[in-house]
Amino acid sequence: MPELPEVETTRRGIAPHVCGRHVKQLLVRQRQLRWPVPGQLEQFLAGQRIERIDRRGKYLLLTVGRGTLIIHLGMSGSLRLLTTDSPPGPHDHIDLLLEDGCRLRYTDPRRFGAWLWTDGAIEQHALLQKLGPEPLSAAFDADYLYSLSRGRKLAVKSFIMNSHVVVGVGNIYANEALFRAGIHPARAAGRIARQRYQGLVEAIKSVLDDAIREGGTTLRDFVGGEGKPGYFKQRLQVYDRRDAPCRCCASTIRETRIGQRSSFFCPGCQR
């Protein structure tokens, strides 16, 4: 599912039902996710109080007394809160049972997601320590992107999708942000002027903000933390709109491959 807005929507959806509660039991039905679910995770979590749930990039961080549970939803994962017991489907790999009878159910058909554990400083974890700034933070600004991009020859779309540059910009929102900024996705990152990066930074922030406000983009199997779908799909200007007319200039939206990913752009609006 998940780009940053979907992960943030999930976090906000489940946080009120999870924070402050104690873990009754962790039920792992399938350990083979992107990495094997640690064999001792059940013991680590049993009886622990969930202090908080944070997000770093697309990672969800559930902090309990003795450490932090790191969850990534991969490409097809979702978390739902169940208030009644229902039989697990074939892709319902993990249930986190709470003392009040609720359960957090993790579903992931493609099993690209992850459930990991750390009892150290969270920012020092190997998966998190090299991540770039949060796109919605003040640290992510035009000066940062512009200076980091100098000399880089790769496509600007690949550049902004690199989590070491900035976290949380996946394929859908990279396409949408570049459209809003009027920048062609294949343009070399190092050959874009500072002022245009100003526009791109604003576009990334606004497209993510808008998507969070709409509850994420509904694509195939995304379901929000409380089981509600997102509505941002209706707002998409270029993604998945090949051969459709641009809503700004009526040019025909084109599709191309950049870094093995589907890329959509308007040849009239984007240079």
Added chain:
DNA sequence: AGAGGTACCTGGCAGC
């Protein structure tokens, strides 16, 4: 160091 390709896994769908 940067750039590009590969791998993980399953489901859905277009095309034959």
Added chain:
DNA sequence: TGCTGCCAGGTACCTC
């Protein structure tokens, strides 16, 4: 209808 091949929201890791 049924089979085959391709594609999909992510990202760590490998090679050149």
